Amino acid sequence: xxxACASRxxxxxxxxxxxxxxxxxxxxxxxxxxxxxxxxxxxxLLEARGLAFARNDEPVFGPLDFRLFAGEVVLIExxxxxxKTTLLKVLSGLLEPGAGEIVLNGEPLTLARLxxxxxxxxxxxxxxxDLTALENLRFATGLGGxxxxxxxxxxxGSVGLEGYEDVPVRQLSAGQRKRVALARLLLVPAALWLLxxxxxxxxxxxxxxxxxxxxxxxxxxxxxxxxxxxxxAFTSGTPRRLPLRSAA
Amino acid sequence: MNKLTLWFHKFGSPPVFHRIGGLLAPWLFAAxxxxxxxGLYGGLVLAPADYQQSDxxxxxxxxxxxxxxxxxxxxxxxxxxxxxxxxxxxxxxxLAMTSAPIGAAFTAITLATGALWGKxxxxxWWTWDARLTAELxxxxxxxxxxxxxxxxxxxxxxxxxxxxxxxxxVVNVPIVHFSVKWWNTLHQGSTVRLLGPSAIDSSMLWxxxxxxxxxxxxxxxxxxxxxxxxxxELEAGKDWARKVALGEGDGA
Amino acid sequence: xxxxxxxxxxxxxIRRDLTLSWRRRGDALNPVLFALxxxxxxxxxxxxxxxxxxRIAAGIVFVAILIAGVLALDSMFRSDCDxxxxxxxxxxxxxxPLLLACKILVHWTTTALPLIVAAPLLAEMxxxxxxxxxxxxxxxxxxxxxxxxxxxxxxALTVGMRRSGMLLALLVLPLYVPVLIFAAGACDAAQAGxxxxxxxxxxxxxxxxxxxxxxLACAAALRISIx
Numbered sequence: 001x002x003x004a005c006a007s008r009x010x011x012x013x014x015x016x017x018x019x020x021x022x023x024x025x026x027x028x029x030x031x032x033x034x035x036x037x038x039x040x041x042x043x044x045l046l047e048a049r050g051l052a053f054a055r056n057d058e059p060v061f062g063p064l065d066f067r068l069f070a071g072e073v074v075l076i077e078x079x080x081x082x083x084k085t086t087l088l089k090v091l092s093g094l095l096e097p098g099a100g101e102i103v104l105n106g107e108p109l110t111l112a113r114l115x116x117x118x119x120x121x122x123x124x125x126x127x128x129x130d131l132t133a134l135e136n137l138r139f140a141t142g143l144g145g146x147x148x149x150x151x152x153x154x155x156x157g158s159v160g161l162e163g164y165e166d167v168p169v170r171q172l173s174a175g176q177r178k179r180v181a182l183a184r185l186l187l188v189p190a191a192l193w194l195l196x197x198x199x200x201x202x203x204x205x206x207x208x209x210x211x212x213x214x215x216x217x218x219x220x221x222x223x224x225x226x227x228x229x230x231x232x233a234f235t236s237g238t239p240r241r242l243p244l245r246s247a248a
Numbered sequence: 249m250n251k252l253t254l255w256f257h258k259f260g261s262p263p264v265f266h267r268i269g270g271l272l273a274p275w276l277f278a279a280x281x282x283x284x285x286x287g288l289y290g291g292l293v294l295a296p297a298d299y300q301q302s303d304x305x306x307x308x309x310x311x312x313x314x315x316x317x318x319x320x321x322x323x324x325x326x327x328x329x330x331x332x333x334x335x336x337x338x339x340x341x342x343l344a345m346t347s348a349p350i351g352a353a354f355t356a357i358t359l360a361t362g363a364l365w366g367k368x369x370x371x372x373w374w375t376w377d378a379r380l381t382a383e384l385x386x387x388x389x390x391x392x393x394x395x396x397x398x399x400x401x402x403x404x405x406x407x408x409x410x411x412x413x414x415x416x417x418v419v420n421v422p423i424v425h426f427s428v429k430w431w432n433t434l435h436q437g438s439t440v441r442l443l444g445p446s447a448i449d450s451s452m453l454w455x456x457x458x459x460x461x462x463x464x465x466x467x468x469x470x471x472x473x474x475x476x477x478x479x480x481e482l483e484a485g486k487d488w489a490r491k492v493a494l495g496e497g498d499g500a
Numbered sequence: 501x502x503x504x505x506x507x508x509x510x511x512x513x514i515r516r517d518l519t520l521s522w523r524r525r526g527d528a529l530n531p532v533l534f535a536l537x538x539x540x541x542x543x544x545x546x547x548x549x550x551x552x553x554x555r556i557a558a559g560i561v562f563v564a565i566l567i568a569g570v571l572a573l574d575s576m577f578r579s580d581c582d583x584x585x586x587x588x589x590x591x592x593x594x595x596x597p598l599l600l601a602c603k604i605l606v607h608w609t610t611t612a613l614p615l616i617v618a619a620p621l622l623a624e625m626x627x628x629x630x631x632x633x634x635x636x637x638x639x640x641x642x643x644x645x646x647x648x649x650x651x652x653x654x655x656a657l658t659v660g661m662r663r664s665g666m667l668l669a670l671l672v673l674p675l676y677v678p679v680l681i682f683a684a685g686a687c688d689a690a691q692a693g694x695x696x697x698x699x700x701x702x703x704x705x706x707x708x709x710x711x712x713x714x715x716l717a718c719a720a721a722l723r724i725s726i727x
Binding site: 430 | 671
């Protein structure tokens with residue numbers, strides 16, 4: 001009675017996640033709502049069909065099928081060189097896949113049709129060293145929009161950098177820069193977060209911060225794909241895992 | 249799928265191209281050499297001396313066909329680059345990148361023979377007349393494409409970037425010609441036109457056209473040889489390339 | 501302006517790049533200093549005789565400004581590529597050509613505009629006829645944006661490459677030759693008392709064309725080289 005989906009990576013956790021989403025959204029109690037039966041799943045936030053990427057004709061990751069639903073946090077696991085960073089870049093629309101397609105909220109995502117709904121946090125923070133933290137965040141909101149109810153100053157406060165608004169980013173430590181980058185995630189109204197090694201450079205408090213942000217994001221109906229080398233526990237229980245083996 | 253697409257698809261398959269190229273190349277070289285011999289005999293021996301320039305003009309039998317080829321190859325390269333960028337066909341990438349050094353060589357020969365022609369004509373080894381200067385800029389265009397292609401590690405990305413540059417350059421070629429002509433008009437105007445009467449005697453014209461054909465054949469022969477090499481290198485992981493490299497046959 | 505709209509995005513890009521230039525405003529003088537050095541060397545090489553210098557003054561000024569511009573081109577995308585800001589720009593769903601056009605505009609303002617301001621000084625050092633100066637400035641005003649736009653396409657192809665200076669110069673040369681021909685040609689015509697409007701109009705037409713096409717080409721080139 002599994003939904004007709006070619007994915008070999010969906011575990012029991014996914015069904016649980018969907019049920020949890022429906023519970024949170026209160027849909028299970030509404031009679032006649034569209035997403036009550038297990039057979040009739042809601043539209044996945046992100047779906048990859050047959051996604052593959054090759055560099056210099058060497059396959060980086062093989063045909064990949066998976067679905068990501070709102071409220072899910074999925075951990076992409078794989079060894080060094082398995083293509084985790086590349087996968088995130090392909091999912092964001094930065095790289096064009098060699099094969100397959102990406103569907104975001106029912107609409108195909110291509111280089112020509114990028115979306116406000118996707119936020120990528122990569123190895124490079126994208127922050128300008130000569131600008132202050134606040135100026136960097138103001139630029140990010142100018143470019144990507146701002147969620148209602150939060151301002152750059154509030155976001156900096158949420159990540160524990162209150163008082164650092166006017167410090168040039170180049171004077172911040174690597175961990176503090178990561179926190180500014182996380183504040184950017186709080187500000188832009190993206191439903192899908194693609195986080196590449198978000199725990200890198202962070203101390204214990206920073207790790208807790210990332211977990212907390214992911215939790216809040218999932219509760220708001222967003223979804224996240226996270227790569228990480230270590231196994232970090234998210235506060236809302238074990239996340240679904242997406243193993244990525246280097247394509248042979 | 250219509251016939252043209254089918255043919256293109258088949259010819260675009262690397263092992264097939266490798267085999268056909270290997271078969272055609274020696275014949276093309278031979279034909280080119282024969283035609284060159286005929287053309288040069290006609291131009292250097294048979295054709296009468298020019299009224300104004302006496303025997304010094306005979307270098308046009310090398311200079312002019314090479315100049316035509318330098319432009320032809322650039323447009324050939326640009327066309328293949330366009331196909332490679334739009335349809336991502338590997339063969340087009342290879343053809344575009346392989347024709348660049350050949351085009352650069354023809355341009356260099358054009359410049360050298362132009363200088364050799366200039367010495368008895370104008371008394372200097374180099375002259376900044378419109379056509380030669382435009383050829384010099386064309387040489388830089390070629391060198392830019394070659395340089396960019398070799399500066400990027402990923403071979404396919406390199407071909408795409410260099411192909412894009414070739415397309416930008418192909419828009420630039422007529423602009424350069426126009427502007428350089430405006431800047432200086434010392435070189436004699438075109439004496440051979442594709443359609444309409446030429447201003448040059450037929451006894452000089454036919455060796456010129458024969459040489460033009462010979463250089464074209466030489467270009468394709470040289471292109472096939474180089475492209476086959478580059479193709480095997482690019483497809484190094486595939487079975488057919490391995491077979492070819494080990495000498496077990498053509499692999500097609 | 502509502503954040504996230506196209507207008508807000510363009511304004512954000514312009515404001516950010518202007519702020520960055522202002523924070524390092526000492527660097528804005530570098531192209532000017534370089535052009536000054538080049539112009540200073542010519543009298544040492546050719547002799548200080550005023551008439552001889554006056555004949556070739558416009559050309560020298562143009563070449564000096566052109567070379568200074570090529571050296572300054574690298575800074576257009578270099579720092580954005582190094583810290584990942586370029587990726588964020590490419591990822592944005594706003595039309596990339598428009599955002600790049602904003603970047604090129606700010607780059608021109610901060611590198612070429614000082615050069616244009618310095619041009620009268622450079623021209624005077626080479627004894628350029630005073631009647632030709634307005635034509636020189638007009639030609640510079642039309643040619644330098646053109647050089648920035650065309651240069652941006654080439655920089656986009658070599659973005660992220662280390663030591664790309666020589667390759668960049670090789671790439672821009674064929675594109676710059678027509679611009680130089682018309683710009684310097686206008687000045688030469690003015691110097692000889694001949695009509696000089698035609699080359700300037702050609703430059704203007706080319707500039708309008710480049711304003712539309714160059715950002716598109718730059719965006720395409722960037723997408724090719726950012727992978």
